[in-house]
Amino acid sequence: MSVAHEVIAREAATRTWAARGPVRAVTLVLHGGAETGRQPVRPWGLAYLRMLPVARAIAAATARHGVEVRLLRNRIRGWNDPELHPVADARAELARIRAERPGVPVFLVGHSMGGRVVLRVADDPAVTSVLALAPWTPAGEPVEPVRDRSVVLAHGTLDRITNPAESYAYAERARAVARRLVRFELMSEAHAMLLRAPAWHRLARRFVLDALGAEPLPAWDEEPDQRLRLPV
Numbered sequence: 001m002s003v004a005h006e007v008i009a010r011e012a013a014t015r016t017w018a019a020r021g022p023v024r025a026v027t028l029v030l031h032g033g034a035e036t037g038r039q040p041v042r043p044w045g046l047a048y049l050r051m052l053p054v055a056r057a058i059a060a061a062t063a064r065h066g067v068e069v070r071l072l073r074n075r076i077r078g079w080n081d082p083e084l085h086p087v088a089d090a091r092a093e094l095a096r097i098r099a100e101r102p103g104v105p106v107f108l109v110g111h112s113m114g115g116r117v118v119l120r121v122a123d124d125p126a127v128t129s130v131l132a133l134a135p136w137t138p139a140g141e142p143v144e145p146v147r148d149r150s151v152v153l154a155h156g157t158l159d160r161i162t163n164p165a166e167s168y169a170y171a172e173r174a175r176a177v178a179r180r181l182v183r184f185e186l187m188s189e190a191h192a193m194l195l196r197a198p199a200w201h202r203l204a205r206r207f208v209l210d211a212l213g214a215e216p217l218p219a220w221d222e223e224p225d226q227r228l229r230l231p232v
Helices: 003-009 046-065 085-100 113-123 164-174 197-212
Strands: 013-017 025-030 067-073 106-111 127-133 150-156 180-186
Touching: 013 046, 025 046, 025 085, 025 113, 025 197, 046 067, 046 106, 046 113, 046 197, 067 085, 085 113, 106 113, 106 197, 113 127, 113 150, 127 197, 150 164, 150 197, 164 180, 180 197
Parallel strands: 025 067, 025 106, 106 127, 127 150, 150 180
Antiparallel strands: 013 067
16 A cells, blocks of 8 residues: 555544533534645644634633534645545544534534535534635535535635635525525735734634524624625
8 A cells, every 4th residue: 555545544633622511512623725635634734733723712712602622633635636535534523423422513614625625514414504714615616515504704805825706706606505694804814814813713703602502693684795795
């Protein structure tokens, strides 16, 4: 067996932040990657490390509400069409969550390639809400997986890695099938979510609290035609 095949055969790794008391929901957090690449994702990889503070921010705000947070580290770096390795990793983890937490809703949070993944696997029966941060949503990305789900998208206006115009086009198409959808634009922010990190972390926290029904997002009260370009 080649080294590449040995890497791909390894299981994805998960880091978990426990809920306080009974688990009422699980938030699954997914990191970014690349269009192609079979290198293993290391614990010190920048795309993975960027999601650590996001996961911690969610856990700090929601553990008391019974939310368990899991951060998935993919087996390998690339999307790798047609194999779609990160999609397979996410589906395997969702199946594990359903087995370990039967009947518990799952909220998805993903950045960049991980944003594309959460939109693809939103059709899992346990998933109710999806947050895609600076998502990679190329033309033709299917919207059917988010049918009847609550969907939140957010994109920095200075992003040069994934295209804000493409996430806007995706949002326009997806709102026809989603239960509800809102899209935020983070002014003066780029792809890595570092220039205004607190704003991203705050959005992630509020997304989970909204999905849980603890603190509704005020954005849902905006007029439908204004929900695709809400400035932050």
